[in-house]
Amino acid sequence: MDVTNYFPGDEMNLIDLGDGIKRKVTAYSDNLMCVEVHFEEGAVGALHSHPHEQITYILSGRFEFNIGGTKKILSAGDSTYKQPNIEHGAVCLEPGVLLDIFTPSRADFL
Template identity: 50%
Template structure:
């Protein structure tokens, strides 16, 4: 597998000039900034949308900007609302169900290269 150099996003991100990617099934995302060691992403969820259970080698912390979510981490459930947050250790199974339409701000370390065009999970 070829290794590619990821330099990161522009220094300043303007939301109105940054594309929003429709992921389907009621979920969309927008990059807020990234470099090799860190990535921030705004994720919109429609009510009932499901962030399926998954695991990855990245550490993740998320902030609930709005809405309500049932978050499951390593088999433990918590209902979270605006102002709440959660942390996921690398390789922990986690996912979320949107109970009330809202937005999560997800941060990953290192960055999620698989989120970028042509990127793949390492």
């Protein structure tokens, strides 16, 4: 595997996923990935699951998370952990940005 050590932000594309959500992969290797996710108010990250471990850090905004059927409202400075295959999603209550960390990398995001 070729290793990339630097990922200048102005070289990474913000991709419009539709319905008020945009995503930018900020850095990655085979084993680890960091992703910014931008939400407009009212945007919904639909319930889903995947085999990756995931940590989410809320950079800005307010979100109602649903992780494994338990809902909690979180805001800037808060974090979540999602173990592999747990169903999770979020509703954006105030415009904001999440920083998602995945292991291993999400090949479907590249």
